[in-house]
Structures are given as structure tokens and as C-alpha cells.
Amino acid sequence: MKEQEIIRKGEGNSYDYSQDHCFVKLASTETNGELCIVEDTLKPGFYLPRHHHKIMTEVFYFLVGEVKLIFDDETITCKPGDTITVPPNIWHAASCEKGGKMLTIFKNGQFDLYLEKLSKMTAKEFADAELMKAISAEFDIYEE
Incomplete structure (x- = not known):
């Protein structure tokens, strides 16, 4: 990890999706993949489908x-x-009817790299269920 670094409000790698807007506050690349912290503003109607992780907490x-x-x-x-x-x-699954904000700490996970990969995908790729399943599994996210 490099020397101390401050990431101010509204700073960090920014990923604005249809359901939420994430700022990476601590990248997994800074911690050998051991830790990642994401500030997540959940938009009204947010829903994250049922899933689990085999390694990540x-x-x-x-x-x-x-x-x-x-x-x-x-x-x-x-x-x-x-x-x-x-x-x-x-x-687990998650829903937020009126919108909200949370910090998520990912231990032994590279969720920030997952967000980065999603940000580079096309609508056609998002529509490919098998591709999405494979990408999710690459980042320890398993849906039914």
C-alpha cells in the first residue's frame, strides 16, 4: 500500500449505473486484493438479486x-x-425503495474491478446472460 492518501467526498473511481452510483474509496489493487471499500448511493427502486460469495465477506x-x-x-x-x-x-438480496447510501467493505474481494469491467461493457454484452454469469463468477458473485 502506498503512503496515506485522502479521497474526498465525491472522489474515487466513479461508476454511475441505472440503479446506483458507486465511488471506490479504497481499491483492491492497493491491498493485494484483501480489501476494497465502495461508497454506494442507491437510487430509488434499487434491487440487487439473490446471490452469494464463496470467498468474499x-x-x-x-x-x-x-x-x-x-x-x-x-x-x-x-x-x-x-x-x-x-x-x-x-x-442474500437487497432492496431500497426510496434510495439511500451505504459504505460496503469487501474482504477478499475485488468488487472495484468488477465495477470497472461492467463500466466498459456494451448493452449487447449486458444482455448476454451467459456472459454476465461468467463475469460475475470471475469476481466471486454467484446468482441462482
């Missing part, structure tokens, strides 16, 4: 709004100031 810290995390046996509504850790092999 996700830690969510909620800043604004209410986000529902849906697990196989319960749904948890998270509010500003709440933190939840999702270890590997736990199926």
Missing part, C-alpha cells in the same frame, strides 16, 4: 435511508448507523 455500513437485506430465513431493515456483516456462502 461483505460489511455494509448504512449512511442514509432504509435498505432491506433479504436472507433465506429473514429480512432485515437497515437504517443509518447500522452495520451488518455477510460472510461467504450466505445467500
